[in-house]
Amino acid sequence: MNKYDLITIVGPTASGKTTFACHLAYNIDTEIISGDSRQVYKSMDIGTGKDLDDYIVNGKNIPYHLIDIREAGDKYNIFEYQHDFHKVYTDIKGRGNLPILCGGSGLYVESVLRGYSLVNVPENxxxxxxxxxxxxxxxxxxxxxxxxxxxxxxxxxxxxxxxxxxxxxxxxxHPLEANEFPPINSLVVGVDIDRELRREKISKRLNARLKEGMIEEIQSILDKGIDPEDLIYYGLEYKYVTLYLLKKLTYEEMHDQLEIAIHQFAKRQMTWFRGMEKRGTKIHWINATMPMEEKIASVKELLNR
Structure with missing residues (x-):
């Protein structure tokens, strides 16, 4: 397993990548670094799909990082993510573990894999x-x-x-300076899910989250004094549910427009991952419907080649 410095698991929303990453982490006894641009925010749980129960496998808590590190309403960016990632990554590696990076925010993931040269752009x-x-x-x-x-x-x-x-x-x-962080030699695994199955899972998951209290969760954030525009900024669930709570959309309009937006987002995610491949990142795709044991065995085989 010394060939790689990191395992990266990517895939579109609703592909089951987090569950897979957690079971893999349990199997090889390691920790997970989130590669999600919205799960960094506290109180934004249902809408971002943190699914923290997934991080308990066979009674064991899987350590996770870069989740719940900022307050709702903050404007976290890729520059900050890159620095936060490397702090965690260095710590995990220093303890002799092979970290797993898991997430669907392609730009965040690619920024650390390829060592993007970034600047902290001030407000204009x-x-x-x-x-x-x-x-x-x-x-x-x-x-x-x-x-x-x-x-x-x-x-x-x-x-x-x-x-x-x-x-x-x-x-x-402001010309970019030399890269602050080097590229990382990572085994990249993509969870490939059939388009129709993905659409079905997205629709079911949206309805489940609404029943679980997503609207109430977003209302509670607004009740804390967070500016509605700051929630709309996060897009998807936070955009459409906030517009509904502001009475700018009916419930049906909110539901239907949000469902379409999530489907479009999943399509854009896959476009990004295909772009990563064109830019030189080798992604080993495995079928989302494979039994968990086979998925884990596939990754371990790739590690040991």
Whole structure:
């Protein structure tokens, strides 16, 4: 197992990658580092699908990292993630373990695997003022005018689009320095789920989360004084449920628009992972419907080749 410094498990939402990662971690006695851009926030549990019960396997708690490290309402970014990841990664490696990175936020995952050179882009108040009344489609078009697009995977709100433009504008006048972190030699495993099965699981999971109290969870965050725009910024569940709670959408509109948005997000995730492969990352795809024992055996075989 010394050939690799990390195991990475990726896959679209509802593919079962977290459950798989936890069982693998149990089997090889290691720890998990989250690669999810929204699970870093406290109190945002149901909507982000933390499913913390998955981290208990056969009565054993699987150690996990980079979950619940920031307050809801904060604006966590990839620059901060890269630094936080390496602190945890170095600690786990220093204790002689082979960490597992698991998540569906492709940009976050790729940033650490390839050692992206990043800068901590400050807020540009003039730029934000300039674009504050633009529509999402207009902002997306503006973002596309930059030659070195950073990421459009999660740009599903105007705030996120403006932030992406802010990053690109900053990069135009601030050349990136040499990489602070080196690329990581990782075994990358993708959980491949049939499109129709994925759609079915997404729809079932959305209904289950609504029954579990997702609306109440988001209302409780708003009740703490968090600005609704800060929740809308996170997109998907937090965008549409907040709009419903603000009475800008009916329940049916919220449900249907959110369901479509999650399906579109899963499709964009797969597009990102295919892009990673084109950019040189070898992803070993395994079928999501394989029995857990076979999935684990497949990874262990890859490790020992």
């Amino acid at each position: 108040k003039e730029l934000r003022k300039k674009y504050e009344n633009h529509s999402l489609s207009e902002l997306t078009e503006i973002l596309g005018s930059y030659k070195a697009l950073h990421n459009t995977t999660d740009v599903d709100t105007a705030q996120r689009a403006i932030r992406a433009i802010e990053i690109e504008e900053y990069k135009c006048s």
